[in-house]
Amino acid sequence: MVRIKICGVTSSEDARRAADAGADAIGLNFYNKSSRCVTPQQAAAVVRALPAFTVAVGVFVGTPLRQVCAVAYQLGLRGVQTYDDQPPGEDTFPFAHVPSFRVKDATGLEHVRRFVDAATALGRAPTAVLIDSYVEGQMGGTGHRAPWELLRGFDPGVPVVLAGGLTPENVAEAIATVRPWAVDVASGVERAPGVKDPERMLRFVQNARSAPAPPAT
Numbered sequence: 001m002v003r004i005k006i007c008g009v010t011s012s013e014d015a016r017r018a019a020d021a022g023a024d025a026i027g028l029n030f031y032n033k034s035s036r037c038v039t040p041q042q043a044a045a046v047v048r049a050l051p052a053f054t055v056a057v058g059v060f061v062g063t064p065l066r067q068v069c070a071v072a073y074q075l076g077l078r079g080v081q082t083y084d085d086q087p088p089g090e091d092t093f094p095f096a097h098v099p100s101f102r103v104k105d106a107t108g109l110e111h112v113r114r115f116v117d118a119a120t121a122l123g124r125a126p127t128a129v130l131i132d133s134y135v136e137g138q139m140g141g142t143g144h145r146a147p148w149e150l151l152r153g154f155d156p157g158v159p160v161v162l163a164g165g166l167t168p169e170n171v172a173e174a175i176a177t178v179r180p181w182a183v184d185v186a187s188g189v190e191r192a193p194g195v196k197d198p199e200r201m202l203r204f205v206q207n208a209r210s211a212p213a214p215p216a217t
């Protein structure tokens with residue numbers, strides 16, 4: 001069954017609704033240029049509101065490893081989603097690590113493969129890789145689709161999380177095309193920037209669950 005992360009949750013109400021809708025994970029965005037950015041204090045309230053079996057993942061852009069780890073420990077995050085081009089240097093992330101890539105063409109996918117190979121050779125294979133669309137000057141949360149056709153059959157050696165422009169309307173087709181391990185959505189289930197729409201979250205989860213199962217991992 002495909003895993004589902006609803007990203008950019010900014011309130012306890014939205015966290016509970018995402019969990020009630022059936023999401024496996026919610027994302028807390030600490031990137032200060034995002035309309036979905038939360039402070040660690042706001043994030044703590046959101047994490048407290050989650051039921052026991054729904055995990056929280058932190059989204060960090062350009063944040064030093066030490067700071068990422070401090071926030072993740074403090075909040076009890078299950079995973080960290082990062083946007084750095086290099087595998088973590090000296091230390092292994094003591095969390096599920098999901099490096100994220102904005103991909104526009106085959107060269108971009110080759111870069112992902114090389115990243116995973118290099119990290120694996122160092123004994124630091126990521127838990128999964130997230131593939132998003134490439135939009136000049138923006139790191140994520142763009143509402144633009146990733147190149148699904150290019151991603152058909154893409155196997156970097158670790159599970160793939162598909163993100164970028166997913167909606168309740170297109171998620172089943174995206175899963176059927178790419179067969180990702182998980183899907184991740186931010187803007188596609190919002191009614192305003194940073195505010196989730198309960199009905200869209202529910203339909204997103206239902207439609208994702210009705211799509212063909214991804215390969216077993």
Ligand SMILES: O=C(O)c1ccccc1N[C@@H]1O[C@H](COP(=O)(O)O)[C@@H](O)[C@H]1O
Pocket residue numbers: 007008027029031034035036059061132139140141142143144163164165166184185186187188
């Ligand atoms: O959501 C953001 O504002 C954001 C900012 C910087 C990095 C990542 C961000 N979000 C991630 O982007 C994907 C795709 O977003 P969308 O569904 O196309 O709106 C989202 O799932 C987050 O993981």
